[in-house]
Amino acid sequence: MRRHSANRTLALVATAVFVLAPIAIAAQQAASSQAARTATLHERTKAAGGRLTEAVPDEGESPCATLAELAARSPLIVIGEVLAHRAHLASDQARVTTDVVVKVQERVRGPVAAGALITVTMPGGSYRFPDGAIVHQPRPGYRPIRDRARYLLFLRESRPRTIVRGTVAYELALGPQGQFELDFEKDAVTPAAGERSHPLASRYGGLRIRQLLTELHAAVPR
Secondary structure, X not given: OHHHHHHHHHHHHHHHHHHHHHHHHHHHHHHHHHHHHHOOHHHHHHHOOOEXXXXXXXXXXXXXXXXXXXXXXXXXXXXXXXXXXXXXXXXXXXXXXXXXXXXXXXXXXXXXXXXXXXXXXXXXXXXXXXXXXXXXXXXXXXXXXXXXXXXXEEEEEOOOOOEEOOEEOEEEEEEEOOEEEEEXXXXXXXXXXXXXXXXXXXXXXXXXXXXXXXXXXXXXXX
16 A cells, blocks of 8 residues: 555656656746846847847838838938948847938938938947947848948938937838938949848839939929
8 A cells, every 4th residue: 555655656746747847947948038138238249259240120111112102101301421320229228229420412301401410320230348349230131321322211200209419310211121322423223122022122223313313203292
């Protein structure tokens, strides 16, 4: 009887271990994953040996195929030259954002004048921490913005509304697909959407600037 009871107890213990072990492992993995998510970007960079590259998450914007689609959802549209950019940590210490200073050369739509300086805040960029650690957060599939280059930009006020140097900061209205580099020396348009599968890249990549502007002004009558 005692032997039967002991065997039964051992069986119950073995069953409990068999059932609970995977639960404990899953809980440990979940805790580790949560810790990784809540770690600051600096902590993640140091854990990676002082150099970290991680992609900016997809912003979830549906792909646009034409300038008219972009214009319909963009309160501010400008052509301007990038004067400078500066990367910094976001307030949550978990991601990099880049402030881009743009001198407006032509206002297509919106409350700014030619000659004005505006700040466009973009997700991602490269940031060096005070201890020398460096994090790089690229936007997969999209070309980065360049200083001294000229762009057609489809913008809206930044969300949440942010004031930079006394004026409202803007952001790309539909993510990086609202960014087109205009190379006047080569008379060529380069959409930020770099993958040929993107409808904007296949439609506007390599287009002459005059053709692009003709379509733009037809979509946004003055």
